[in-house]
Amino acid sequence: MGPSGSGKSTAMNILGCLDVPTSGRYYFRGTDVGTLTRDQLALLRRYYIGFVFQGFNLLKRTTALENLELPLIYRGMAREERRALAREVLAQVGLADREDHTASELSGGQQQRVAIARALVTNPSVMFADEPTGNLDSARSHEIMKLLKSLNEEKGLTIVLVTHEEDIAKYANRKVRFVDGHVASDNAAVAA
Ligand SMILES: Nc1ncnc2c1ncn2[C@@H]1O[C@H](COP(=O)(O)OP(=O)(O)O)[C@@H](O)[C@H]1O
Numbered sequence: 001m002g003p004s005g006s007g008k009s010t011a012m013n014i015l016g017c018l019d020v021p022t023s024g025r026y027y028f029r030g031t032d033v034g035t036l037t038r039d040q041l042a043l044l045r046r047y048y049i050g051f052v053f054q055g056f057n058l059l060k061r062t063t064a065l066e067n068l069e070l071p072l073i074y075r076g077m078a079r080e081e082r083r084a085l086a087r088e089v090l091a092q093v094g095l096a097d098r099e100d101h102t103a104s105e106l107s108g109g110q111q112q113r114v115a116i117a118r119a120l121v122t123n124p125s126v127m128f129a130d131e132p133t134g135n136l137d138s139a140r141s142h143e144i145m146k147l148l149k150s151l152n153e154e155k156g157l158t159i160v161l162v163t164h165e166e167d168i169a170k171y172a173n174r175k176v177r178f179v180d181g182h183v184a185s186d187n188a189a190v191a192a
């Protein structure tokens with residue numbers, strides 16, 4: 001959490017290996033990411049990290065199912081296998097009946113569910129979500145947070161989420177507050 005411009009997205013981009021720090025070191029699974037090439041960073045993201053964004057970032061004229069299949073194509077998964085897996089994960093986020101709808105035919109809440117499913121389909125170690133409820137009304141926001149909470153509790157998925165809304169932050173086990181590019185507080189002890 002933290003005010004606009006406090007460095008939340010910058011921190012998340014470093015944690016998610018989209019960016020590397022100009023000073024200091026960040027180790028992901030024991031590797032100093034500053035020593036990796038761009039291609040190695042891309043591979044690391046592809047195998048270990050899932051991203052969810054405020055603006056959903058789906059392919060608009062592509063079906064929900066095809067949006068989930070895309071990261072699996074990059075992994076070289078065979079067509080039948082990837083279709084079955086995409087179906088299974090779309091059902092997990094409650095959208096089994098929307099498989100063939102294009103993203104633009106879905107509501108905001110449904111699009112964010114598809115985006116979460118797309119992040120999950122590769123079975124990442126950690127999911128990064130930058131203001132995932134920022135474009136949703138409060139009822140839809142709480143639905144998304146309940147879904148994320150259940151993924152954390154039932155699948156053991158680690159989720160790092162940026163928000164500036166206190167009622168969204170309430171779902172978290174650990175809260176880190178940013179001010180002017182620095183960590184101002186971190187209740188890590190409470191999470192243990
Ligand atoms: N620790 C930091 N060191 C250097 N620059 C930073 C740091 N944190 C944030 N910034 C800079 O501050 C600006 C806003 O940061 P950003 O991460 O977009 O904030 P937020 O997501 O909280 O609105 C960016 O230009 C970013 O490069």
Ligand SMILES: [Mg+2]
Pocket residue numbers: 008009010
């Ligand atoms: Mg931001």
